[in-house]
Amino acid sequence: MKALKDISWLRKTASFFPSRIILTANNYRLFDVLEGRGRTAGALAKAASADTRGMELLLNSLVAIGLLEKEEGKYRNAPVASRYLVKGKPDYQGDILRHYDILWDNWSCLDLAVKTGRPQRKSGDHESFILGMHNLALQRVNKVVGSLDLKGVKTVLDLGGGPGTYSMGFARRKIAATLFDLPETLKISKKLIEDSGLGDRVRLLPGDFMKDDLGGPYDMIFISQILHAYGAKQCVSMLGKCRASLREGGRIVIQEFHLDETKTGPVQGALFAVNMLVNTPEGRTYTPAEMTSWLKKSGFEDRETKVIDETVLISGRKK
């Protein structure tokens, strides 16, 4: 990251103001209520059993941020809120906001996390976590799956695939996908997959990837946004387990937030490491060199690195 030339980042210290305002508006489902029609602060307060002054100040701040518009005392969604924050819209991001709201509690204990090195998990909500992963992955799935060399790939294991967004992306390309995840996650993904009409092309395999057999042999294993939750030793052991579940010549593809060799950028990768400090005992983001060395150690050759926006894909072929 570049050295600061002004105090822009220090000013951003108060960027929790807009964060908190948006999270609270999302919790009140204001964007759903305001879709397609203008309402006054009084009417919205009454409907939400909230204080009128509280609601009005919140609404005015949302206009300032650019998420709402105000005309003759009535508020309505601005186009960006209408596209991303109204439940049921294809680009909906409200679930990941609910997940960020949970993270807020844990991040509030960052002082203690730095002092102790221990996670500070005050809150948790599995449903918003998994649906939030779906919100995020939907924005990327076509680009990521479209960037992979899928020649000869007929079966893929989506390890820790969560909502199944990537499994569905593979299934749409006529590849038989196995979505391996914890039983409580698969309860949520099952509905998403059924709703997509791809139920016959995605197999759900419940299990704990630390303890259980992964099945196979598969032509490809896709392991997305998993390794950052673990320490290096566990990552190496997981990659070895993946190798055992691939056919000879099969490929593994790791997707993680991109962190360059300085470990100080890009910003998203460096900041996400702190999210892992707050939420996991040993996790952090990893550099391509770290992950590539684990692949080498675990018996993968023809290793490749590809950066796609804020994530990096590291792949290798089973020797």
Ligand SMILES: C[S@@+](CC[C@H](N)C(=O)[O-])C[C@H]1O[C@@H](n2cnc3c(N)ncnc32)[C@H](O)[C@@H]1O
């Ligand atoms: C950060 S999400 C990633 C989801 C998905 N791969 C993606 O990129 O959108 C991590 C996933 O790992 C799953 N998971 C965590 N621990 C697991 C375990 N021990 N066994 C199987 N799945 C696990 C979670 O349920 C969750 O779906």
